[in-house]
Amino acid sequence: MHGNETASDWVRRWSHLIAPGSAVLDIACGAGRHLRWLHALGHEVVGVDRSAEALAACEGLGELVLADIENGPWPLAGREFGAVVVTNYLWRPLMPTVVGSLAPGGVLIYETFARGNETVGRPSRPEFLLAPGELLAACAGLRVVAYEDGFLQNPDRFVQRVTAVRELPGPAGPARHLLPS
Numbered sequence: 001m002h003g004n005e006t007a008s009d010w011v012r013r014w015s016h017l018i019a020p021g022s023a024v025l026d027i028a029c030g031a032g033r034h035l036r037w038l039h040a041l042g043h044e045v046v047g048v049d050r051s052a053e054a055l056a057a058c059e060g061l062g063e064l065v066l067a068d069i070e071n072g073p074w075p076l077a078g079r080e081f082g083a084v085v086v087t088n089y090l091w092r093p094l095m096p097t098v099v100g101s102l103a104p105g106g107v108l109i110y111e112t113f114a115r116g117n118e119t120v121g122r123p124s125r126p127e128f129l130l131a132p133g134e135l136l137a138a139c140a141g142l143r144v145v146a147y148e149d150g151f152l153q154n155p156d157r158f159v160q161r162v163t164a165v166r167e168l169p170g171p172a173g174p175a176r177h178l179l180p181s
Contacts, residue, residue: 007037008087010111013180014163017107022082028089032058083107090128095138102166109163110135114149116158130160139164145177
C-alpha cells in the first residue's frame with residue numbers, strides 16, 4: 001500500500017499553481033502521500049479510494065470518501081475543486097468527470113503510466129496505459145501549462161503527465177502560470 005513515500009516529483013513541481021487554501025481532490029488517493037503533501041501546504045484535502053484500509057491511513061487529513069469509482073456512481077457529483085490530483089491511476093470513462101471537477105482557476109495535475117511500460121514492468125495491460133497524446137486530448141478546453149510523455153528511471157517506467165488549468169473568465173489579461181526554474 002502506497003502512502004508514506006514522498007509526493008511525486010510532478011505533484012511537488014506543480015502544486016504551487018494551486019490557489020492558497022483551495023480544496024484539492026486526490027483521486028485513487030491510496031494511503032495519502034499526496035493528501036499529506038497538499039495538507040501540509042495548507043489545502044483542504046478530499047481523498048477518494050476504494051480501499052478502507054488505505055483511507056484509514058489518511059485519518060485526520062481531511063474528507064475521506066470510500067467509493068468504487070469504476071463500478072459505482074461518482075460520489076462527488078456537483079462538486080468542484082481548486083485542484084484535482086491523479087497519479088498512477090487510469091479509468092478512461094472517468095476522464096470527463098475528472099476534468100469537469102475543476103473549478104474556474106482550478107489545476108489538474110495528472111501523472112500515470114503510458115504505452116511502452118509493458119516492456120519494463122507493470123502495469124502492462126493496454127487498458128492501464130495511456131496512448132501517445134491521450135492526456136492532452138482529455139484536457140481539451142483547459143490551458144496546458146506542462147506536458148511530458150516519456151521514460152523515467154529508478155524505477156524504470158514510461159509515463160505521461162500533464163498540468164492544466166481551467167482559466168478564469170475575464171479581461172484581466174493573460175494568466176501568468178509560473179514555471180519552475
